[in-house]
Amino acid sequence: MAFVQCTGLCKTYTVGGEQVRALDHVSLTVERGDFIAICGPSGSGKSTLANVIGGLDQPDSGSVVVDGVDLARAKDAELSAYRNSHIGFVFQSFNLQSHETALENVISPLVVGGVGKKRTRRAKGMRALERVGLADRAGHKPTQLSGGQRQRVAIARALVNNPALIIADEPTGNLDSHRGAEVMAELERLNREGITLVIITHDQAVAARAGRVLTIKDGTITETRGRA
Amino acid sequence: MRLALRELRRSRRRFVPTTVALALLVVLLLMLGGLLDGLYIGSTGALRSQDDELVAFDRAARESTLRSRVEPATRAEIEAVPGVRSTSGFGIALVGADVPRTDELADAAVMGYEGRVGGVPAPPAPGRAWADRSLEARGVRIGDVVRVGPTRIPLRVIGWVDDTNYLQQGGLWVEPGTWRTVLAESRPGAAVGDDVFQNVWIDVASGADPLRVAAAIDAATGTTRTITRAEAVLALPGIREQNATFTQIIGVTFLVAGLVVALFFALLTLERTPMLGVLKALGASSRQLVGALMTQTVAVTVVAFVVGGVVALGLDRLIPPEVPLVVTPGRALFVAVGIFVAAVIGGAVSLRRIIRIDPASAIGTGT
Ligand SMILES: Nc1ncnc2c1ncn2[C@@H]1O[C@H](COP(=O)(O)OP(=O)(O)OP(=O)(O)O)[C@@H](O)[C@H]1O
Numbered sequence: 360m361a362f363v364q365c366t367g368l369c370k371t372y373t374v375g376g377e378q379v380r381a382l383d384h385v386s387l388t389v390e391r392g393d394f395i396a397i398c399g400p401s402g403s404g405k406s407t408l409a410n411v412i413g414g415l416d417q418p419d420s421g422s423v424v425v426d427g428v429d430l431a432r433a434k435d436a437e438l439s440a441y442r443n444s445h446i447g448f449v450f451q452s453f454n455l456q457s458h459e460t461a462l463e464n465v466i467s468p469l470v471v472g473g474v475g476k477k478r479t480r481r482a483k484g485m486r487a488l489e490r491v492g493l494a495d496r497a498g499h500k501p502t503q504l505s506g507g508q509r510q511r512v513a514i515a516r517a518l519v520n521n522p523a524l525i526i527a528d529e530p531t532g533n534l535d536s537h538r539g540a541e542v543m544a545e546l547e548r549l550n551r552e553g554i555t556l557v558i559i560t561h562d563q564a565v566a567a568r569a570g571r572v573l574t575i576k577d578g579t580i581t582e583t584r585g586r587a
Numbered sequence: 588m589r590l591a592l593r594e595l596r597r598s599r600r601r602f603v604p605t606t607v608a609l610a611l612l613v614v615l616l617l618m619l620g621g622l623l624d625g626l627y628i629g630s631t632g633a634l635r636s637q638d639d640e641l642v643a644f645d646r647a648a649r650e651s652t653l654r655s656r657v658e659p660a661t662r663a664e665i666e667a668v669p670g671v672r673s674t675s676g677f678g679i680a681l682v683g684a685d686v687p688r689t690d691e692l693a694d695a696a697v698m699g700y701e702g703r704v705g706g707v708p709a710p711p712a713p714g715r716a717w718a719d720r721s722l723e724a725r726g727v728r729i730g731d732v733v734r735v736g737p738t739r740i741p742l743r744v745i746g747w748v749d750d751t752n753y754l755q756q757g758g759l760w761v762e763p764g765t766w767r768t769v770l771a772e773s774r775p776g777a778a779v780g781d782d783v784f785q786n787v788w789i790d791v792a793s794g795a796d797p798l799r800v801a802a803a804i805d806a807a808t809g810t811t812r813t814i815t816r817a818e819a820v821l822a823l824p825g826i827r828e829q830n831a832t833f834t835q836i837i838g839v840t841f842l843v844a845g846l847v848v849a850l851f852f853a854l855l856t857l858e859r860t861p862m863l864g865v866l867k868a869l870g871a872s873s874r875q876l877v878g879a880l881m882t883q884t885v886a887v888t889v890v891a892f893v894v895g896g897v898v899a900l901g902l903d904r905l906i907p908p909e910v911p912l913v914v915t916p917g918r919a920l921f922v923a924v925g926i927f928v929a930a931v932i933g934g935a936v937s938l939r940r941i942i943r944i945d946p947a948s949a950i951g952t953g954t
């Protein structure tokens with residue numbers, strides 16, 4: 360069985376009396392170690408799909424089975440635990456806590472998950488920061504970091520729990536091309552180390568590096584480039 | 588838990604104004620409660636310390652000891668009622684007491700009794716008195732001769748008794764003859780003859796129903812009104828009004844405390860919605876975040892109670908002894924539980940909002 364198996368996902372939003380089909384019978388599979396890019400125009404449903412796979416949101420119908428657990432039917436506590444231990448999120452806006460240092464931000468999933476003692480958490484946090492090359496910035500606040508560095512802190516935060524899957528929703532959207540490339544290189548390296556990667560992007564250059572490219576339009580998905 | 592305390596430590600300053608406001612409300616509650624208790628204790632001690640369950644008034648006196656007269660013949664009728672084991676005569680004279688070494692008159696209640704008063708030893712010899720310890724603050728010492736009433740009748744204080752005051756006047760417990768003398772000198776119109784008392788307290792035989800005995804007494808005499816000790820306490824002038832007024836003020840104060848907490852955490856939750864959304868995205872469950880909210884509510888309340896308690900104790904020392912302020916452990920516990928309940932209800936107002944924070948839409952914002 361595939362690592363992630365989505366079948367017939369539907370999600371409709373009602374905005375001001377009008378129905379918006381964000382997902383319209385979307386099915387896809389993700390294998391362990393895949394690097395998938397999801398493309399499509401704005402408003403096509405990319406983020407909705409990423410959120411459903413990541414357990415941030417639940418579909419109206421259909422199923423998302425990850426490691427044998429159907430997220431579409433999971434309760435809040437199960438979903439939270441799944442997000443905490445299986446998924447690393449990287450968002451377009453970095454969503455770091457501005458009053459916390461880089462290291463404190465990185466270890467917050469461990470605090471949320473009640474993992475280990477303080478010393479263990481800090482050690483894990485430092486290791487994650489080392490992996491993204493920011494160990495020397497552990498004590499800096501987000502405002503003292505560049506955009507690219509902030510996003511790498513966010514990646515370290517996504518990594519700290521050793522997730523099987525990283526979901527990155529436009530991770531380079533707020534960065535210039537140079538820093539964007541830096542962040543992409545980081546994510547690709549993690550993928551080579553075995554982490555499954557789902558990236559949502561507008562950027563053709565980013566999509567070009569992915570193993571598979573899926574395109575969403577008006578809530579329907581097509582695979583535009585398959586496994587190499 | 589860890590989340591909550593982490594934030595409390597980190598943004599301590601944000602919690603200070605609310606904690607201070609709650610602490611002030613705790614001070615207010617302890618003061619109001621202490622005043623209520625002090626007024627109640629100082630007004631009712633003489634009646635509450637009676638051993639007997641029932642007390643008979645002259646019906647025309649409308650439950651006022653000072654207006655009441657019970658003649659020896661009536662007392663004999665009472666004693667003949669089945670279920671009455673024994674009776675004790677009781678009377679009060681409110682007087683000014685001239686205390687040695689002081690210029691001011693102390694308010695005193697000279698109480699004539701025959702015994703059966705808890706905490707007060709048997710009636711002393713004529714001209715001697717057991718004094719309530721509250722008179723110590725007015726300069727009275729054991730061995731002093733205080734002079735009471737307009738004719739300055741001398742009473743020698745031979746020992747202290749506790750919590751026996753009547754309408755904020757310091758209790759001076761004397762044998763009935765001394766009381767009659769004091770009453771006749773201080774209010775000649777109210778003078779009573781030998782063996783006459785204002786009240787008769789009734790010891791109900793074990794097994795007998797006090798209420799039935801009371802009804803039987805009133806039926807037998809035709810001139811008395813017999814009520815329980817608790818009813819007599821409530822019949823004291825002002826006690827009911829006092830209780831009702833203070834209870835309302837205290838209730839409103841608890842309401843304000845709940846609103847302060849509700850408003851604070853509602854604003855805090857609103858302001859933190861993006862952050863809470865991110866925490867949810869990172870795997871915090873709604874239950875965990877609600878737990879954090881409740882932990883913070885409790886922490887704020889506990890700190891506020893401790894700070895408020897210390898301030899109240901400090902004020903208690905500064906306040907002059909004439910102010911009948913008594914902070915009892917029971918009152919402190921009541922305030923602690925009340926403020927805790929108000930805060931938890933106030934905090935719970937934000938519960939729904941926290942549960943409904945959608946991590947997917949909250950993460951669009953932030954830094
Ligand atoms: N919480 C919501 N409430 C109402 N409508 C929503 C909500 N989230 C998404 N939508 C709608 O669903 C559709 C898909 O949204 P989604 O965010 O998945 O698009 P997207 O492909 O990620 O777009 P973008 O590239 O602009 O990020 C859009 O039409 C959007 O307006």
Ligand SMILES: [Mg+2]
Pocket residue numbers: 405406407528
């Ligand atoms: Mg999007």
